[in-house]
Amino acid sequence: MSAQPSTPVTIIVGEGTCGIAAGAKDVFETFRDMAPETEIKTVGCVGMCHEEVMVEIFDDEGGSYLYGKVDKKSIPAILKFHRGEGALPGDHLIRSSVQPDGAEYLTRQTRIALRNVGRLDPKSLEEYRERGGYRSIEKILTDGISPEEVIEEIKTAGLRGRGGAGFPTAVKWNFARSAKGDEKYLICNGDEGDPGAFMDRSLLEGDPHSVLEGMLIAAYAIGASFGYAYIRAEYPLAVEHFGKAIQDARIAGFLGKNILGHAFDFDVKIKQGAGAFVCGEETALIASVEGNRGMPRIRPPFPAVRGLFGKPTIINNVETLANLAWIIEKGGAAYAGIGTGESKGTKVFALAGTIKRGGLVEVPMGMTIREVLYDIGGGPSTGRPIKAVQLGGPSGGCIPESLFDTPIEYEALNATGAIMGSGGMVVMDTRSCMVDIARYFLEFTQIESCGKCTFCRIGTLRMKELLTRICGGEGTMEDIDMLENVAHQVKSSSLCGLGQTAPNPVLTTLKYFRDEYVAHVEEKRCPAGVCKGLITHTIVKDRCTGCSICDRYCPVDAITGVVKQPGSWVIDQELCINCGMCVEVCNFDAIRVQ
Amino acid sequence: MEQSSLEATVDKVLVQKWIAEIGSDAPAAVPLLQAVQNEYGYLPREAMNIIVSETDISASQLFGVATFYSQFRLDPVGRFIIKVCHGTACHVSGADRINTALRQSLGIKDEKEDTARNGSYTIEDVACIGCCSLAPVMLIGDETFGNLKGADAQRSLKKHARQHGEFLPGHEEKRSEADAPEKKSPGKKKKEML
Structure with a gap:
């Protein structure tokens, strides 16, 4: 059906955390043994986790073939085909230069933050340079673009923080820029604590230099000369790759004193997070870097004015940073040309749960949830219909099928009671119990509550107790009212984002799936067949x-x-x-x- | 209790070396504890005492930090740690069952315990590891296992134990039978049927 391929010259194996978990190391070794004449390289996660292990083979005439679900057993057939000795292993082929279509998964996406992930060797500065890397910071320094102009460009782009809250990046930078003091800090927030989100991991693992270049641009804009990359200790590969990127960038002169011969100093140190969800909150993260318990404090003063070690500090999320070099290179207007009114550019989502094609997807803002789930995600994986999608992790909410035409925009998602969040999108079918999901998240936030505010510390515990009772078939209708009441109080009386958003999973499931709560209480029945006490x-x-x-x-x-x-x-x-x-x-x- | 035999012997020189490398001011607290835990698998009291006496970090700060972050453990652990992911995707696809299955294989009956009596394995629940598309997921040591059913988790554990010279306690009377399905791979068969 397709032209015979010519001799393979390069074999690329995806070795992100999920690739490795699916057996990428074995696949790599097998190719090395069976095709010793061919160059074999590794890249970060392509994002198509459902197809792991993924292998791309380039031949000497520029043809390329992308294979999915490759294991030791399928390698001989693949190599045979490439040596002109066998048929095309159609089961494994996702896409080839001969047959470019068939991968709507990729064509519906707009890859800006993820532009290099899965396409380059994350441990190679040269490959990043070949793909235009560090050109943006070079342009800024050699053309003498002022920090104010950089901030203006980001303002034109309309970039908002991708960590969850969506605060305009340029506004935040301006606070720090105008804050008094010679010493300022930049922190890269890679403490991706939302269960169900892994875009930061993928970026740090798969394209660390673009995050580092983003840090350089941000540091230049606010006038910081030192930065910290706060990365979860649970992401060992991300720590390793980012550490290597820092070292190589230092040798190449992109970090250190007088970068590229200009009066700009910047260096970065990695701080490994020790596991505390609340550290996603800026002031808690700062406390953690300072070596204390990661407990938030009252704002103002905002970190942009008084942050790390009392100095003006800007904290930007990994994904926010990964967009910066692209914006400087192509211009803010180009970025603002993508997306809608108040939500510009793209957003990366981690698609997981009962979905056919799970993985990392980057879509233009304004695309509807339904398009993401069905056109890109390919619909449910179980044959049962999708009931809801959970956005924003423990701070977010469950959006029912009836609202799947909601566009992906900060304001539109907030209106549903969920939030954009950092990008976790967990798909649930009819076998998922919404009361159990609410209980699951409350159990999480109750453990993660730092304990400072009474409403959060005790309120989340009470909510968890009420939910456990309902799941166990011992709940009453009064419990449901009480749950709603406590939820509103915790929301309004907590200091930081953790407590203010912790009730969201409860409130959204109560709003859209109240019938399931009632079934648990009045009929002593769990409609999804999940709650152990009722089945x-x-x-x-x-x-x-x-x-x-x-x-x-x-x-x-x-x-x-x-x-x-x-x-x-x-x-x-x-x-x-x-x-x-x-x-x-x-x-x-x-x-x-x- | 048998678990007390798992207490590590702390090498004072090693702790002093970390202090010299990492620092002795307040921000060094987290990385110092991480170094200790990397070495011993938990935070032995003795190592904490050395840090308190040889740095500017107070006992209240150090213990405050150690008890705040979920990464740190104050109790000894088994020779291998099994991390069972309880992220949203894993929860929805049956992570609890992985715990049940592993506890069965390891013969851990007391709900408050998480380490096998013979000190081989410790089961630890962790928040998202970030391989949501492979849910449910667990890590034994550094090795990741995905798309698990309870039986798969048991099989992976058994294989790991065999490779590392550990033996699985409990269920001795069931052992010959429990080994049987391994060759027939019931889990796999079911997967193919679906």
């Missing part, structure tokens, strides 16, 4: 073959029967903990969850 597991006699596999995996020995006698198997309801192990291992769909 039972039983064996369907006509489906059971008596294979006994469920018995072997039951952690509490609640299943008994005689091997090969289907009718004899029963689950002891007294012992059963409703863990669902039996459902997973049964090959005959013979366990019923009610």
Whole structure:
């Protein structure tokens, strides 16, 4: 069906954290053993996590072939094809230069922040340079563009903070620029604590130099000479790649004193976060870098005026920084040409959950949630319809299917009760219980609450208790009212973003899925079949073959029967903990969850 | 309790070396504790005492920091740590079941305990690891395992134990049977059927 490829010259294996988790190291080794004549390189995450391990093969006539779901077993067939000895391994081919279509997943996206991720070796400064890297900071320094002009350009671009709140970047920078003092700091916030979000990890792992160049541009604009990159310790590969980028940039003269021979000094140090969700909050993050418990303080004074070690400090999110070099190179107007009214440019989302094509996607603002889920994500992966999508993690909310035509814009999403957030987009089908999701997030925020404000510390605990009671079938209708009441109080009486947004998962699920709460309370029923206190597991006699596999995996020995006698198997309801192990291992769909 | 035998012997010279490298002022608290934990898997009291006596960091600051961040542990751990991801995507796709399955394999019955009695493995719940598309996910040491069902998690653990000379306690009477499905790979079979 396609022209014979010519000799492969370069094989590229995607080795982001998810690639490695899917077995990329093995694939890399196998290619090296089986095709020793070919150059084999690694790149960061392409973003198509559902297709991991991904391999791209370039031949000597400029043709390229992108393969997905590659494992050791599929490599011989792929190599055979490229050596002209076999047919095209169509099952694995995502796209090729011969057949460029078929990957709507990529064509519907606009890649600015992710422009290099998955396309270059993140450990190579040269490759970043070849793709136009460090040209923006060079342009600023050699053309003598003033910091004020840089800020103006970002203002024209209309860039807003991508960490969640969406504060205009240029306005923030201006505060720090005009703050008094010779010593100022820039912090790159890579403390991606939202469960369900991994865009910062992917950027730091897959294209660290673009984040570093963004830090240089921001530091120049605000007049900072030192910066910290605060990266979660849970992201070892990101720490490694960013550390290498700093070293190489220092050697190449992009960091240090008198950068590129101009009167601009800047250097960066990595600070590894130690795991505290509240440290995504600016003042808490500063406390953490200073070596203290990461507890937020009252603002003002804002960090832009009095921040790290009492000096003016700007904290920008990883994704915000990754956009900067592009904006300086192409101009603010070009960036503002993408997106809508108050929301310019693009946003990266981490698409996960019950979705066919999960991964990192970067879309122009204004695209609807439905387009992201169905056109890019390919719809549900389970065959069951998508019920809701969770945006913004523990600070966000669940948006029901009926609102999927909402455009991705800061204000439009806020109006639903959710938030843009840092970009986690977890898709849930009809087997997800909305009350359980609310309980899950409250459990998270309750643990992560730093304890400073009473409303947040005790309010989240009370909400969690109420939700646990409802999930356990012991809730009353008064509990639902109480839950709503406490939620509003926590929202209005907490100091920082954590407490102010912690009730969002509760409030949005109450708003859109109240019927599920009521079913838990009045009918003692979990419609999705999730809440352990409200479900039972039983064996369907006509489906059971008596294979006994469920018995072997039951952690509490609640299943008994005689091997090969289907009718004899029963689950002891007294012992059963409703863990669902039996459902997973049964090959005959013979366990019923009610 | 058996777990007390897991207490590490602290090398004072090593701690002093870290202090010399990292610093002895307040901002050094987090990286110092990270260095200690990297070495010992947890924060032995003795190491904390050395830091307090040889730096400008007060005991209240150091212990305050150690108890604030979820990364730090004050109790000894097993020789390997299994991190079970409980991010949103993992939660929705059954992360709790991974815990149940692993606890079964390791014979950990007491809800308050997280380490196998023979000091082999410790189960730790972590917030998002950031491989949401492979949910549910766990890490044994540095190795990531994705798209898990409870049975897959048990199989991966068993394989890891075999490779690293550890043995899985508990369920001795079930052992020969429990080993059986491994060759037939029931999980895999089901995947293919779907």
